[in-house]
Amino acid sequence: MTGNHRLRLHALLAVNGNHSVSALTRICSLAVMELQVTGVGVTLVSRAGASDAQQRLVHASDAVAARLEDLQLTVGEGPGLAAITSGAPVLVPDLSAARSRWPAFCPDAQSVGAAAMFAFPLTLGAIALGSLDCYRTTSGALSGDHVASALILAEMAFEALLAEVAGHAPDDLGWISDIHAEVHQASGMVMYQLGISMQAALLRIRAYAYAHELAVAVVARRIVDRSLLLDTES
Amino acid sequence: MNDHHEQRLARVFVELADTLVDDFDMLEFLSMLVERCVELLDVAAAGVVLSDHKGGLRMAAASSEQARLVELFAVQADDGPCLDCVRTGVPVYSADLAADELRWPRFAPAALAAGFVATHAVPMRLRRNVIGALNLFKAEPDGVDEASVRLGQALADVATIGMLQQRAIDDNTILVEQLQTALNSRVVIEQAKGVLSAHGGVDMDHAFAALRGYARSHNLRLSALAFTVADGTADLRAIMAGADHPARRAEQ
Numbered sequence: 001m002t003g004n005h006r007l008r009l010h011a012l013l014a015v016n017g018n019h020s021v022s023a024l025t026r027i028c029s030l031a032v033m034e035l036q037v038t039g040v041g042v043t044l045v046s047r048a049g050a051s052d053a054q055q056r057l058v059h060a061s062d063a064v065a066a067r068l069e070d071l072q073l074t075v076g077e078g079p080g081l082a083a084i085t086s087g088a089p090v091l092v093p094d095l096s097a098a099r100s101r102w103p104a105f106c107p108d109a110q111s112v113g114a115a116a117m118f119a120f121p122l123t124l125g126a127i128a129l130g131s132l133d134c135y136r137t138t139s140g141a142l143s144g145d146h147v148a149s150a151l152i153l154a155e156m157a158f159e160a161l162l163a164e165v166a167g168h169a170p171d172d173l174g175w176i177s178d179i180h181a182e183v184h185q186a187s188g189m190v191m192y193q194l195g196i197s198m199q200a201a202l203l204r205i206r207a208y209a210y211a212h213e214l215a216v217a218v219v220a221r222r223i224v225d226r227s228l229l230l231d232t233e234s
Numbered sequence: 235m236n237d238h239h240e241q242r243l244a245r246v247f248v249e250l251a252d253t254l255v256d257d258f259d260m261l262e263f264l265s266m267l268v269e270r271c272v273e274l275l276d277v278a279a280a281g282v283v284l285s286d287h288k289g290g291l292r293m294a295a296a297s298s299e300q301a302r303l304v305e306l307f308a309v310q311a312d313d314g315p316c317l318d319c320v321r322t323g324v325p326v327y328s329a330d331l332a333a334d335e336l337r338w339p340r341f342a343p344a345a346l347a348a349g350f351v352a353t354h355a356v357p358m359r360l361r362r363n364v365i366g367a368l369n370l371f372k373a374e375p376d377g378v379d380e381a382s383v384r385l386g387q388a389l390a391d392v393a394t395i396g397m398l399q400q401r402a403i404d405d406n407t408i409l410v411e412q413l414q415t416a417l418n419s420r421v422v423i424e425q426a427k428g429v430l431s432a433h434g435g436v437d438m439d440h441a442f443a444a445l446r447g448y449a450r451s452h453n454l455r456l457s458a459l460a461f462t463v464a465d466g467t468a469d470l471r472a473i474m475a476g477a478d479h480p481a482r483r484a485e486q
Binding site (some may be wrong): 005006035086087088089090091093119121123124125126144147148151152155177178181182184185186187188189190191192193197205224 | 244288289301305311414419427429438461463466467
């Protein structure tokens with residue numbers, strides 16, 4: 001199946017690694033090649049407390065993709081924003097058929113050349129960071145294989161964004177895919193116990209795991225069975 | 235099989251086929267499927283895993299939120315009947331898990347520890363499209379009986395057709411959106427369980443029961459309520475107040 005898919009994409013990202021260019025921008029470029037779309041951009045959900053610099057930073061493979069991101073944020077609607085809200089991909093093979101769904105977005109999007117858009121949320125349950133938005137100048141669906149690639153790339157973008165928030169370089173690609181129910185449960189517990197956001201709770205668990213050289217799943221298990229209580233100093 | 239049972243069965247099939255509705259919620263649909271399996275089949279537990287499109291399998295629904303059952307599906311990311319079943323597209327089973335530790339070095343011990351001695355996974359497929367698997371568990375020896383396996387496969391088949399009915403002209407579009415929505419909702423539910431568990435000092439099973447009870451009595455979608463819990467906007471006290479056994483506390 002797509003067992004090697006993830007490894008291949010991780011390897012491609014590393015190979016393309018010009019580290020002065022952010023991981024997100026590199027993921028956008030990789031996505032263009034892999035998905036055979038015209039351009040890719042990332043919509044970031046601005047959060048209270050996010051630095052101004054992060055909010056203004058545009059990650060996109062080309063000017064049209066950047067324009068589409070701007071447009072969504074300006075009119076407050078579009079496939080990317082819909083994906084963030086639903087937590088699921090929003091696949092629009094033909095933007096002209098979606099005009100009634102996003103009347104403020106579609107006409108302008110089409111006028112800059114987009115005919116199809118495929119948005120993949122950068123979310124993990126209630127943790128929402130943004131969306132990876134792909135556009136094509138020709139209409140038509142995204143193939144099953146390309147959808148699979150896009151989901152993996154979105155996961156990589158999510159990891160890269162979390163790393164940025166936590167203030168370190170993206171590493172350990174794929175750690176999100178290793179997460180199962182107990183880690184989500186532990187995130188909820190830590191969120192409640194420390195009065196922090198779900199995103200901060202997940203990062204706290206991971207930081208503890210790294211500091212103590214334990215698997216994230218092991219730390220989660222201990223939190224859930226209450227043999228470990230993270231405090232504000234952990 | 236008596237009349238009452240037959241009627242019940244007929245109603246369940248209709249329930250599973252009735253998916254062409256605007257507000258179709260895949261997660262609730264799959265939860266209903268596993269509940270019906272435990273009611274109608276001679277099994278101790280049931281669960282559904284779905285392919286996540288990224289090469290992995292994720293739990294979508296389980297007949298109980300007991301940690302040990304939920305965990306069995308996380309384990310099956312590495313080995314287990316569901317993984318084999320989805321890869322091959324055919325049923326995979328073990329009538330004696332203690333004898334199958336070599337076959338499934340992670341899953342078999344975990345299943346035994348959870349109190350199950352036999353398992354049977356049937357594919358959720360339509361022609362070549364295998365979207366996941368229905369996993370049945372028994373706590374007594376001798377394996378899942380033939381009648382239960384046949385009926386389980388029939389339920390899985392009807393459910394799969396029901397899910398794939400939602401497909402539009404483009405093969406993938408709606409199905410991918412719905413499957414991913416279900417999987418993301420599942421994550422939200424786990425996060426919400428954690429929040430409620432910490433708030434109420436109860437285990438995950440009871441946290442889930444409180445969540446579901448409140449959703450039902452207030453006519454809310456489980457996934458929508460879970461989201462409010464996970465994003466910190468819900469009234470946790472109100473949700474826990476409806477719980478059946480608030481006195482059951484987690485081990486300290």
